[in-house]
Amino acid sequence: MVLKLYSAPVVGAGAAIVALTLAEKQVPFEFVPVDFAAKEHKTEKYMAMHPFGQVPVIDDDGFVVYESRAICRYIAHKYANRGSNLLPEGLKERALVEQAAAVEYATFHPAVVAIAKEVVYKPRLGLPLDQAAIDEAVKELSAKLDVYEVILGKHRFLGGDEFSLADLCHYGYAPMLADYGIDIMTTKGPNVTRWWNELISRPTWVKLKADGLKSTTY
Ligand SMILES: N[C@@H](CCC(=O)N[C@@H](CS)C(=O)NCC(=O)O)C(=O)O
Structure with a gap:
């Protein structure tokens, strides 16, 4: 299943660095917009993924990660051999x-x-x-x-x-x-x-x- 990225629909803050990491690594993803006006990020369903009720979150085939920098690291490690090398080996x-x-x-x-x-x-x-x-x-x-x-x-x-x-x-x-x-x-x-x-x-x-x-x- 394609990786899902949950975020407000703006290229800014944590979503910007996660989306950029996905682009650098050429990882396909599905963007799932989170409606802040409707407080979608504070619903029980959403907070089961992110206990602080924030964006961004990724769902990688059922594996959920929040905190943008942790997500970027996860993607950089998982796709170490694809796209730009964001974390050197040595x-x-x-x-x-x-x-x-x-x-x-x-x-x-x-x-x-x-x-x-x-x-x-x-x-x-x-x-x-x-x-x-x-x-x-x-x-x-x-x-x-x-x-x-x-x-x-x-x-x-x-x-x-x-x-x-x-x-x-x-x-x-x-x-x-x-x-x-x-x-x-x-x-x-x-x-x-x-x-x-x-x-x-x-x-x-x-x-x-x-x-x-x-x-x-x-
Ligand atoms: N350190 C977190 C910060 C997350 C964060 O502050 N997200 C903001 C949007 S930029 C948010 O969801 N705010 C709504 C809220 O806190 O209720 C990360 O990098 O993922």
């Missing part, structure tokens, strides 16, 4: 990719989500913009990107010279920033700018953004 190479992936989740992700909360989600809820909170959140991410600038001066991608799961996890929220007038990903320094431009022009990402979230065959 012990040390793998450790460096995992190091960069841990930095993404522990450091980059909270900083970028803080901005998204202010500029993306508050306006959607009809709440006024809080410029001081936006400035503070941007300052926080800027400090993280100063360190990325040094790291990316040593190698092409965050975990080494190859694109990996560590880079891939950055597509959750950061691509939204420019859409909301925050150009931090391409104005910090030459290394971050080079890396980010390479990420956002990756063909799998360009296609996913253009096509939106939909069932895919290869």
Whole structure:
């Protein structure tokens, strides 16, 4: 049975990185839209799959996984020999990719989500913009990107010279920033700018953004 991806019908947050992993690995999947307005993610049936009542979730022939980064890892391992190599085989190479992936989740992700909360989600809820909170959140991410600038001066991608799961996890929220007038990903320094431009022009990402979230065959 084809893998099912449950998500709201938007290329953003966890669904973006899961769909991108599936594209990089050329894994066909059925997209199952979850209706947030109808609170479908809080129904007993849905919460049997995801006890926190969130998206995304995958159902791989009856095997259910939630938490987007765990899903990406599962797909990267299961299809290790197909598509892009997102997790290198060598012990040390793998450790460096995992190091960069841990930095993404522990450091980059909270900083970028803080901005998204202010500029993306508050306006959607009809709440006024809080410029001081936006400035503070941007300052926080800027400090993280100063360190990325040094790291990316040593190698092409965050975990080494190859694109990996560590880079891939950055597509959750950061691509939204420019859409909301925050150009931090391409104005910090030459290394971050080079890396980010390479990420956002990756063909799998360009296609996913253009096509939106939909069932895919290869
Ligand atoms: N760490 C989780 C975050 C999941 C999450 O926050 N999902 C949001 C959508 S982006 C959601 O389902 N929100 C609805 C809710 O929490 O009720 C992951 O990466 O999968």
